[in-house]
Amino acid sequence: MMNTITQQFSIPYQYQIHFTEALFATSNALLAEIIRGTDKRLPAKLGVVVDSGVSDHHPELAQAVVDYCEHYADTISLCGSPLQVQGGEDSKNTFAYVEQVLELINDGKIDRHAFIIAIGGGAVLDMVGFAAAIGHRGIGIIRVPTTVLSQNDSGVGVKNSINYFGKKNFLGTFAPPVAVINDAQFLTTLDDRQWRSGISEAVKVALIKDLSFFEWIEDNAAQLADRALQPMQYLIHRCAEMHTDHIGGGDPFEKGSSRPLDFGHWAAHKLEQLSNFEVFHGEAVAIGICLDVVYSHLLGLIDVEATHRVLKCFSTLGFSLTHPLLSGPESPHGLNPELTKGLDEFREHLGGQLTIMLLESLGKGVEYHEMDEKLIGAAVKYLEEYTVAEPA
Numbered sequence: 001m002m003n004t005i006t007q008q009f010s011i012p013y014q015y016q017i018h019f020t021e022a023l024f025a026t027s028n029a030l031l032a033e034i035i036r037g038t039d040k041r042l043p044a045k046l047g048v049v050v051d052s053g054v055s056d057h058h059p060e061l062a063q064a065v066v067d068y069c070e071h072y073a074d075t076i077s078l079c080g081s082p083l084q085v086q087g088g089e090d091s092k093n094t095f096a097y098v099e100q101v102l103e104l105i106n107d108g109k110i111d112r113h114a115f116i117i118a119i120g121g122g123a124v125l126d127m128v129g130f131a132a133a134i135g136h137r138g139i140g141i142i143r144v145p146t147t148v149l150s151q152n153d154s155g156v157g158v159k160n161s162i163n164y165f166g167k168k169n170f171l172g173t174f175a176p177p178v179a180v181i182n183d184a185q186f187l188t189t190l191d192d193r194q195w196r197s198g199i200s201e202a203v204k205v206a207l208i209k210d211l212s213f214f215e216w217i218e219d220n221a222a223q224l225a226d227r228a229l230q231p232m233q234y235l236i237h238r239c240a241e242m243h244t245d246h247i248g249g250g251d252p253f254e255k256g257s258s259r260p261l262d263f264g265h266w267a268a269h270k271l272e273q274l275s276n277f278e279v280f281h282g283e284a285v286a287i288g289i290c291l292d293v294v295y296s297h298l299l300g301l302i303d304v305e306a307t308h309r310v311l312k313c314f315s316t317l318g319f320s321l322t323h324p325l326l327s328g329p330e331s332p333h334g335l336n337p338e339l340t341k342g343l344d345e346f347r348e349h350l351g352g353q354l355t356i357m358l359l360e361s362l363g364k365g366v367e368y369h370e371m372d373e374k375l376i377g378a379a380v381k382y383l384e385e386y387t388v389a390e391p392a
Helices: 030-036 053-057 061-071 095-109 120-135 150-152 183-188 193-195 199-209 211-225 227-245 263-274 280-296 304-317 342-348 372-388
Strands: 016-020 044-051 077-078 083-085 116-120 140-145 159-164 167-174 179-183 356-361 364-368
Touching: 016 030, 016 227, 030 077, 030 179, 044 053, 044 061, 044 095, 053 061, 053 083, 053 116, 061 077, 083 095, 083 120, 095 116, 095 120, 116 120, 116 364, 120 140, 120 150, 120 159, 150 193, 150 199, 150 227, 150 280, 167 227, 167 263, 179 183, 183 227, 193 199, 193 280, 199 211, 199 227, 199 280, 199 304, 199 356, 199 364, 211 227, 211 304, 227 356, 263 342, 280 304, 280 356, 280 372, 304 372, 356 372
Parallel strands: 016 179, 044 077, 044 083, 044 116, 116 140, 140 179
Antiparallel strands: 159 167, 356 364
């Protein structure tokens, strides 16, 4: 006798992205209100993990967190002192930091009625989110992104991960946060590279979805490069809005073979690895976008004027448009043979079929399922020659 039981259910997800300043001032009740607004037992246990780079620039932060939790003791029960972990991609390159977060969860008896709050850049948010997702099969994560890149892109989504087997984001989960809180004060202490790095993700989403936003970035590129806070806050808000609209629009857990928001990322992820992560993610994304924009032009999709508008925009923002690791003069087509392995890794990450986003026009992406190595080599050479020419 054979029979089948079919199980089917759906779970709605909802979380909010808040914009504030001085999050841990006792006069700012936002975090306490977020926790009160859940169905958790109160006071709720809270484990706090802080990016060491953030702590270096904000030495008062740990005490501010302690004071805040004491002030809202009816709502929040802090589990131990805030745990400091290495910032940057190093936090994702070893399981050791995941174990530290799991130890915090275990020692603090943090369960699924409690929360972990992660304060830091995108890599730390990825790592802490992964640890929270596997601890007790899922502990609520509250993200406090502290960089442009994490406030407008990586920190607002549903993905968590660490690197493994030398591959970017090989281990990970889809686990929506309880909330995301963007505090503009953290932006003021970023160095110039970190400030600029996150802008590339805004250019990315504008190029594939919103011409008017790209035009706004063009018009404000010089101000953004000069660290004007007001335009940066608008850029972060608009970029985060577009990312969340996309995530909620059809395939939030990436069951399909297309990831439009990874425009420019196949080369970017490989460039990060080849440089031993000396090239920041946002810097690599800028180069990857430029490469795929030029490829789109060489394929006949966009004209030279549109191509040069993108390159000029990135140049005005202060980005490098290419990198020596892209090329290999003695190799076929002038490419570094390691670079195109990024296509294979991208295909594997997508589940078998390669799907690359290119540009049909400024503000509109189009999907392709193959890339020609000879044309990629020509695009690399184009960028090198453009950079040397230094057009006005």
